[in-house]
Amino acid sequence: MLNRELALSTTLRELVLYAAFLADLCVLTFGMVSTDMYYLNKVMARLFLEPSEDGRSGFRSIGSRADLWRFAEGPLLDGLYWDKWYNNVTLAPQNSSSHIYYENLLLGVARLRQLKVRNNSCSIYPYFHTFLEDCYSKYRYQDEDRSDFGPRNESEWKYTATSSLSPWYWGSMGLYSSGGYMVTLPKSKRESAEKLEFLRQNGWLTRGTRVVFIDFSTYNANVNLFCIIKLVVEFPATGGAFTSSHIYSVKLLRYVTYYDYFLASCEITFCLFIITFIIQEAIKIVKLKKEYFRSAWNWLDLLLLVVSILAIAFNIYRTVEVSLLMEKLLSDAHVYPNFYFLAFWQVLYNNMIAVNIFFAWIKIFKYVSFNKTMTQLSSTLSRCAKDIFGFAIMFFIIFFAYAQLGYLVFGSQVEEFSTFQNCIFTQFRIVLGDFDFETIEAANRILGPIYFITFVFFVFFVLLNMFLAIINDTYSEVKADFEVIPSEELQIRDLFRRSCNKALVKLKLKKPGMDANPAEESLESKEFAATKRKDISKLSNGDGANDKSQLKKTLGAKYPPMEETDSVATQSYVSTAEFQQLFRYTAELEKELNNTNAKLRRIMKSMQHLQGPSGKTAQ
Numbered sequence: 007m008l009n010r011e012l013a014l015s016t017t018l019r020e021l022v023l024y025a026a027f028l029a030d031l032c033v034l035t036f037g038m039v040s041t042d043m044y045y046l047n048k049v050m051a052r053l054f055l056e057p058s059e060d061g062r063s064g065f066r067s068i069g070s071r072a073d074l075w076r077f078a079e080g081p082l083l084d085g086l087y088w089d090k091w092y093n094n095v096t097l098a099p100q101n102s103s104s105h106i107y108y109e110n111l112l113l114g115v116a117r118l119r120q121l122k123v124r125n126n127s128c129s130i131y132p133y134f135h136t137f138l139e140d141c142y143s144k145y146r147y148q149d150e151d152r153s154d155f156g157p158r159n160e161s162e163w164k165y166t167a168t169s170s171l172s173p174w175y176w177g178s179m180g181l182y183s184s185g186g187y188m189v190t191l192p193k194s195k196r197e198s199a200e201k202l203e204f205l206r207q208n209g210w211l212t213r214g215t216r217v218v219f220i221d222f223s224t225y226n227a228n229v230n231l232f233c234i235i236k237l238v239v240e241f242p243a244t245g246g247a248f249t250s251s252h253i254y255s256v257k258l259l260r261y262v263t264y265y266d267y268f269l270a271s272c273e274i275t276f277c278l279f280i281i282t283f284i285i286q287e288a289i290k291i292v293k294l295k296k297e298y299f300r301s302a303w304n305w306l307d308l309l310l311l312v313v314s315i316l317a318i319a320f321n322i323y324r325t326v327e328v329s330l331l332m333e334k335l336l337s338d339a340h341v342y343p344n345f346y347f348l349a350f351w352q353v354l355y356n357n358m359i360a361v362n363i364f365f366a367w368i369k370i371f372k373y374v375s376f377n378k379t380m381t382q383l384s385s386t387l388s389r390c391a392k393d394i395f396g397f398a399i400m401f402f403i404i405f406f407a408y409a410q411l412g413y414l415v416f417g418s419q420v421e422e423f424s425t426f427q428n429c430i431f432t433q434f435r436i437v438l439g440d441f442d443f444e445t446i447e448a449a450n451r452i453l454g455p456i457y458f459i460t461f462v463f464f465v466f467f468v469l470l471n472m473f474l475a476i477i478n479d480t481y482s483e484v485k486a487d488f489e490v491i492p493s494e495e496l497q498i499r500d501l502f503r504r505s506c507n508k509a510l511v512k513l514k515l516k517k518p519g520m521d522a523n524p525a526e527e528s529l530e531s532k533e534f535a536a537t538k539r540k541d542i543s544k545l546s547n548g549d550g551a552n553d554k555s556q557l558k559k560t561l562g563a564k565y566p567p568m569e570e571t572d573s574v575a576t577q578s579y580v581s582t583a584e585f586q587q588l589f590r591y592t593a594e595l596e597k598e599l600n601n602t603n604a605k606l607r608r609i610m611k612s613m614q615h616l617q618g619p620s621g622k623t624a625q
Contacts, residue, residue, distance in 0.1 A: 021373045027279040028366055030272050035363055037269040038356060042229040043255035049107060050224075050233055050253050053085045065237055068249050074218065074239055075206045078118075079199060086116055086222065087195035103339070106224055110233065114335075116222035117342035118162075118189040121182055122151040122214040128243075144243040145180040145216040152185075156208055162189040163210075173350045175219070178248055179240045182217050190342055216241055223345045230262055231255050234349040254349040258328045273321070280314050287311065303372045306365060313362040320355050324348070382484050390480035397476060401469050408461050409433055415457065419449040437466055487590060 057064040058081050065081070068074050087104050090096055104112040128143035143149055152165040165187060172184035189205065191198040211218070220237040236252045261270055287307055291298050298304050328348060335343035371380065409429040416423035422432040422442070435441060436458075446454040 023279075023282070024369070024373070027276075027283075028370075030275050030279065031363055031366055033272050034269060034276060035359055037265070037272075038257075038359065040229075042231060046110075046226060046229070046231055046233055046255045047253045050110075050235060051251070053107070054081065054235070054237065055251055058084070065251065066249055068239055068247050070247055071211045071215070071241070074211070074247065075202070078220070079202050079206075082116075082220065083195055083198055083202075086112060086191075087198070089195060109228060110224040110226045113223045113225055113232075113345070114339055114341055114343040115193060116191045116220065118191070119186045119219040119221065120211065120215050121145065121186045121217050122212060123149045123216055124151045124153075125214065140213065142214045142243060145182065147181075147183055150183065151214055155212070156210065162187055162205065172344075172347060175217075175236075175238070177217060177238060177240050178250060179216070179242050186219075190340075193340060216243075221342065221344075221346060223343060230257060230259055232258050232345060232349070234345050236346060254346075254353060256349050256352045258324075258332075258345070258348055258352070260325065276314075277318060280311065280318065283307070283311060303369070306369055306372075310362060310365055310369070313358060313365075317355065317358050317362060320351070320358070324351065324355065382481070382488055385484045385488075386477065386481045389484060390476055393476050393480070394473070397469075397473060401465075401473070404464060404469065405433065406430075408457070408465070411457060415453050416446060416449045420445050433461065433465075436461065437470070 055065045057067070062080050063073070063077070065077055068077055085106065088106055088108060089104070106112055123142050123145055125140050125142060127146075127149040128141045130138050130141050154164050156163040158164070166185060168184045174184055175182045187210075189201070189210070192201060218239045218241075220235075220239075222235055224233045224235075225231070226233065232255070234254045234256070238250045238252075240248045240250070242248065260266055287304075290304070331348070335345065371384070409426065412423045412433070413426050413429045417425075417429075421428070422435075422445075423429050432441075441458075443454075443458060446458055448454075450457075
């Protein structure tokens, strides 16, 4: 009992420290994201992606190279250059800068960038050599065209390489490098329109063009947010065009208001917590050595530390890099300031923090496991883990078989089955009730309904119900065991209450007699354990060898003996699973003894009836 109190006291101290760490981490994460980011993204998407008020098509409706030029010379220029008020009154020039929606300063100018592939980058079947002379494959880095073309007197007709640290773009059709043929638009709307018209007339977009990027950045001083916008038009080898867009609202200038400095103090506190946890885990590793790495919670602690250290390192790097690049990027108002590099890594940083706080919340289960309800949950999951693993193998064999079937039958006609990954996610959506049966039936009128009906029957009605049955059956067993085993009252809440009472007593805010005496509880627990040991020893030393051997056989078949260790000293504690098994064994033993006692009583009553009233055996 004393060892358990010490263990729980240590756990309580760790819980208080970890609760403070989690609260500090939550404050930091709430300071990273705000509703202003959502609204800024929404208004920018409405302006550049959706159709304009005068009926002109938006960016999402682009389906060819001609559509791209119409968008660039129309809605794009109208969105980038706001030189008039809503009543067509010309605005006074503000340092020759454009303010999108009158509130968002256009940083520098916008840029267009394209990537091309070489001619004859694919193989033509010999029968078609007389009909086809040119061949442009899909985009691959090794097939990229870097030669000069067109008038060759401007930079937009020459390939420009960029730094190897610049992030590549992962599009729908491929992974695109950060170089290409770049066009920087002028500061005025009229000059930009003339330049775009010149590029269109001289064929800047060719058959080898595989992707066009439209990049620009804005800054809103009202909410201190940078908005980095990337509009992407991909031209696959099949023809046509597909669009995608990325709008990032990030806070690169971090320490401006008083609340920002409060967050800075939280960041310093976060670093102190991480240093404390590093020392704490190092002591555990030195003390436990190999035993430390056998616990899943310890691996989770190491994962949290690694992710937190990476987050701290990136935060320092980002702050220094922004301060160094900001003046350089904004020094020339006639060039494109590439904030996409900073926004890209900022988004990765946010994702890293999101994963970190997710696992930080998961770690709370380590401390609430002393509660009876949480112990039932963990015991259920641990006891049925082997059954679920075996069932998962059978489940995914059938699941992937259906995914392969759907990919081969519907992959060329249905978007949800166009790739094997899409097939997997589509089948999970079918399980959840989100499906489009008409599209599947239209793709194949025979195999479509057969695929859908059999998948729903086997996966939804059979396999998933088997999965739930395994968990329900195991939970019923665990709950029955916990009803037999008395709940341990000494939990985290009790130690927390005792700690508070001791603190109040030391501060003379409470009398010592008002608190329950822990020694009495410990003494009662010891007396209870001693009574149980006496009862068990009486049962083991009693008469009736045949009954004892019969009970041993019966209970031994149901509760097989645990593995014995070579030395008693090697096992210094009894685990929860062993304690539960021993208690179930004792409960079954007590039940069998009660049954035997009842039988003996019936035999004695029968003997008394046979002896009769005179005490002699009836004739």
